[in-house]
Amino acid sequence: MNDTSKIERTVYLVSDGTGITVETFSNAVLSQFDKAYFQQIHLPFIDSIEKAQKSVIIINKNALETGYPPIIFSTLVNQEIMTLLKNSNCIFLDLFGTFVNHIEKAIGQKSNNSIGRSHMVSDSEKYRNRIDAINFCLAHDDGQFVNQLDKADVILIGISRCGKTPTSLYLAMQYAIKAANFPLTPDDFERNMLPSTIVPYKDKLFGLSIHPERLSEVRNERRPNSKYATIEQCRYEVMASEKMMRREGISWLSTTTKSIEEISTTVLQEIGLSRTLA
Amino acid sequence: MNDTSKIERTVYLVSDGTGITVETFSNAVLSQFDKAYFQQIHLPFIDSIEKAQKSVIIINKNALETGYPPIIFSTLVNQEIMTLLKNSNCIFLDLFGTFVNHIEKAIGQKSNNSIGRSHMVSDSEKYRNRIDAINFCLAHDDGQFVNQLDKADVILIGISRCGKTPTSLYLAMQYAIKAANFPLTPDDFERNMLPSTIVPYKDKLFGLSIHPERLSEVRNERRPNSKYATIEQCRYEVMASEKMMRREGISWLSTTTKSIEEISTTVLQEIGLSRTLA
Incomplete structure (x- = not known):
């Protein structure tokens, strides 16, 4: 320099x-x-x-x-x-x-020289779809609300704190995509079966995973010194969830070093959803 | 053409x-x-x-x-x-x-020709702030959680369905701004006082309002044929909330014809928050 x-x-x-x-x-x-x-x-x-x-x-x-x-x-x-x-x-x-x-x-055409068009509510149906997608996403966060999952464009699955919520919200906010998310829990791993609620929507599932060390850090911030946050528990859940997704043939990616934008872009590509700014 | x-x-x-x-x-x-x-x-x-x-x-x-x-x-x-x-x-x-x-x-300097930098997790502290802001926003949606309001960067207030939630989420997602939101309800208008919970944070409040006709449409989608969605009820709440915000000297804007981006940009300007892409 x-x-x-x-x-x-x-x-x-x-x-x-x-x-x-x-x-x-x-x-x-x-x-x-x-x-x-x-x-x-x-x-x-x-x-x-x-x-x-x-x-x-x-x-x-x-x-x-x-x-x-x-x-x-x-x-x-x-x-x-x-x-x-x-x-x-x-x-x-x-x-x-x-x-x-x-x-x-x-x-061979002139532009219309119109100002500030790209972030205005020029198309109110499109805009309403976006708000609907955000509301859908909030209602279907973390498996809270299991009705209308048939209306979801994509259902993100994965263990607690692997990045499902921010990714769902980004997909809804930027692309008006109805993104639900559903947790995989130790109960599911013991039963060794996908949660029965999401089985009918297998073609909409996309998995997220994360490196166990990073997960332990994130969980420790939320619940310090809990069993939930121990590296052993994190290793177990990561391993079990990746095994389950592999066995079920569900596409997934690791969020560890990725931004919400990178995760979302990959999800859209893999699920084959069209990508249009909302 | x-x-x-x-x-x-x-x-x-x-x-x-x-x-x-x-x-x-x-x-x-x-x-x-x-x-x-x-x-x-x-x-x-x-x-x-x-x-x-x-x-x-x-x-x-x-x-x-x-x-x-x-x-x-x-x-x-x-x-x-x-x-x-x-x-x-x-x-x-x-x-x-x-x-x-x-x-x-x-x-007088050369660029570094580095690829794909702008949406990568190059700065993990910054990225963590963003995720924290999203979590804060979700926890403080619609006045659900009233602890830690002192940690909010901004608290959006307004009547039900005027656009508080999508705006808060956008502020958190794009700018890592800790945006809480708190409802103004008919109870508040009867008492003719700001909700006591938010009074200590008056310098962080920003109000949203909406045209009564538009509000009635939005509420009718959510709860068809309810008193809540009638044009009379909507007119009353809009009028009462705008009167209250004016009296309390709280800046506010009408969201009726504005996109989330336009509302957010104005909120940031008015509250004087710095705007840096998260």
């Missing part, structure tokens, strides 16, 4: 909507650099000339104070607003412009 | 990781066009030459069958893999390349 690496650069995330697209993109691009080097500041809902002018004041002030023009990641669409921002003391990166032009050329 | 508008174009979303960044970006860019025109196909986890070669076969087959080169949105980083895909029969849009170059120039 050279000297400039010690200087922090400000990155403004400017959007006419929620700024979630620009935030996701900026996070991905900046992860190609030393992230500690950047300070990201959000300027969402910049949908008027007045708000744009206020933003320009903030940006120019930052340039003066830091001695460097800040970087702007923009998903603005309105040309007038964009021009104002571009003329501030900054390095302006227009995330949409280049690609919209390429697509216009490719398909 | 001209003739070409009837032809569907395939868009491949190619990534070496989960593909969530490319999916978010593609959704935003394509919303500038008639979306029905595009079919989006996900090719996540393309992290080897072998997987790249398989993708090229799929893409070339599509070009032949449709008579148009498909559009590729790529967040690939590995040059060898990218070159393979670029040489397929496609219109290749490299989402990172342009911007990474601009940033390298601006800060």
